[in-house]
Amino acid sequence: MLRASADAATVTPAARAGGRVRVPGDKSISHRYAMLAALADGESIVTGYSPGADCAATLACLRALGVSIRVMEAGTIVVAGRGVRGLAAPRAPLDAANSGTTLRLLSGILAAHSFTTTIGGDASLARRPMRRIIEPLTRMGARIDAVDGRPPLVIHGTSLRAISHAPEVPSAQVKGGVLLAGLQADGTTRVVEPAPTRDHTERALRAFGARVECRGLEVAVAGGQRLSGRRLEIPGDISGAIFWAALAAGTPGAEIEIPFVGLNPTRTAVLPVLRRAGATVDARVERDTHEEPAGTLRVEFKEPRSFNLEPHEVPGVIDEIPALAALAVMLPAGESFSVRGAAELRVKESDRITALVRGLLAIGAQVEEYEDGFAIESRPLTGGHVDAAGDHRLAMAFAIAATRATGPTTIAGASSVAVSYPGFFEELRRLTGAK
Numbered sequence: 001m002l003r004a005s006a007d008a009a010t011v012t013p014a015a016r017a018g019g020r021v022r023v024p025g026d027k028s029i030s031h032r033y034a035m036l037a038a039l040a041d042g043e044s045i046v047t048g049y050s051p052g053a054d055c056a057a058t059l060a061c062l063r064a065l066g067v068s069i070r071v072m073e074a075g076t077i078v079v080a081g082r083g084v085r086g087l088a089a090p091r092a093p094l095d096a097a098n099s100g101t102t103l104r105l106l107s108g109i110l111a112a113h114s115f116t117t118t119i120g121g122d123a124s125l126a127r128r129p130m131r132r133i134i135e136p137l138t139r140m141g142a143r144i145d146a147v148d149g150r151p152p153l154v155i156h157g158t159s160l161r162a163i164s165h166a167p168e169v170p171s172a173q174v175k176g177g178v179l180l181a182g183l184q185a186d187g188t189t190r191v192v193e194p195a196p197t198r199d200h201t202e203r204a205l206r207a208f209g210a211r212v213e214c215r216g217l218e219v220a221v222a223g224g225q226r227l228s229g230r231r232l233e234i235p236g237d238i239s240g241a242i243f244w245a246a247l248a249a250g251t252p253g254a255e256i257e258i259p260f261v262g263l264n265p266t267r268t269a270v271l272p273v274l275r276r277a278g279a280t281v282d283a284r285v286e287r288d289t290h291e292e293p294a295g296t297l298r299v300e301f302k303e304p305r306s307f308n309l310e311p312h313e314v315p316g317v318i319d320e321i322p323a324l325a326a327l328a329v330m331l332p333a334g335e336s337f338s339v340r341g342a343a344e345l346r347v348k349e350s351d352r353i354t355a356l357v358r359g360l361l362a363i364g365a366q367v368e369e370y371e372d373g374f375a376i377e378s379r380p381l382t383g384g385h386v387d388a389a390g391d392h393r394l395a396m397a398f399a400i401a402a403t404r405a406t407g408p409t410t411i412a413g414a415s416s417v418a419v420s421y422p423g424f425f426e427e428l429r430r431l432t433g434a435k
């Protein structure tokens with residue numbers, strides 16, 4: 001089913017899908033555990049660390065900041081903590097590669113270190129908006145230079161003072177960056193979110209022994225707390241699992257089971273959406289590993305039908321929209337899907353509205369693009385040539401949708417899956433029984 005050339009993959013139609021699949025460790029949790037382990041007193045051992053390129057970029061940046069990190073067998077890292085505000089000045093600019101989370105979270109840490117760091121990344125990252133993190137960190141006392149509010153950032157760190165920050169856009173990266181700066185600041189830093197976002201920074205701070213107060217949309221962290229090295233286990237990434245959930249929900253007769261996947265309530269808003277699309281979804285929390293609930297997710301094809309996303313639901317499913325779009329084009333002809341209030345998608349790893357709409361049109365879908373979303377009316381897919389625009393989630397979404405087409409689909413930029421899910425195409429082949 002799949003021929004991979006330098007950077008393209010070809011997916012052929014699949015009549016069936018099913019099985020059991022473990023997904024790579026959660027990307028959001030991996031970044032945070034590595035960074036907090038670097039700031040802790042003593043050694044941390046983290047298992048289930050994401051094998052993706054984004055999380056490798058975080059490790060490379062931390063090493064350049066003087067942190068000793070040993071990568072043991074797959075997914076296990078041993079980090080020698082340097083203590084809060086204990087990082088060393090890097091000798092060269094830091095490279096966050098494709099990872100917005102690396103750049104925004106590390107900015108909060110670097111703002112409190114009294115040296116200058118330049119941090120940038122690839123062409124995609126260089127287009128992404130950073131004023132949202134520059135502004136609060138500047139108010140805390142750091143000086144940050146950037147052209148047009150975009151990477152690379154030159155961060156002149158210093159002793160920080162606490163602030164109250166009310167971000168305009170819901171963003172866990174911004175909340176996390178400000179809280180990490182707050183941990184190292186004088187006083188108590190508060191973030192009041194416009195809508196709830198994933199709470200991994202709060203949970204990770206607690207896992208490393210810090211006190212964090214959460215009340216409604218407000219999170220507060222007192223500066224001057226120490227962190228302790230820990231042994232931590234990271235569950236699978238629900239944002240990777242969701243592509244298999246979409247495959248199961250859209251393929252007649254399919255059932256896919258994903259064990260030990262993260263089921264943090266700030267990440268599971270996509271599950272009721274899958275149910276609205278007619279799938280049978282069973283998610284059972286089996287353990288709570290260091291503040292992060294995890295369990296088995298089972299998704300079964302049932303009665304696929306039209307579904308929509310309301311604007312208020314968007315922040316809770318922001319990374320899952322490409323997979324939901326893939327499911328939408330797999331629905332029986334005449335069924336539909338629409339999402340509005342999702343303009344944030346335009347400033348992700350790609351402009352996810354334009355690139356998604358173009359790719360789906362190229363395989364024969366009927367899609368209308370809006371400034372802040374898109375609408376799909378399902379009809380039989382032909383397959384064709386699509387461009388993932390270097391975006392891992394689009395490459396995976398196109399691959400899932402392509403399994404329902406009548407002809408083959410070639411995906412340019414398919415190697416981008418390595419950003420979060422290096423073995424994705426091998427698992428797709430296995431789950432669809434393709435040669």
Ligand code: S3P
Binds near residue numbers: 027028172
């Ligand atoms: C993330 C937060 C989200 C998400 C990204 C990971 C995180 O970004 O899209 O993939 O780990 O904090 P924003 O904070 O920009 O919404």
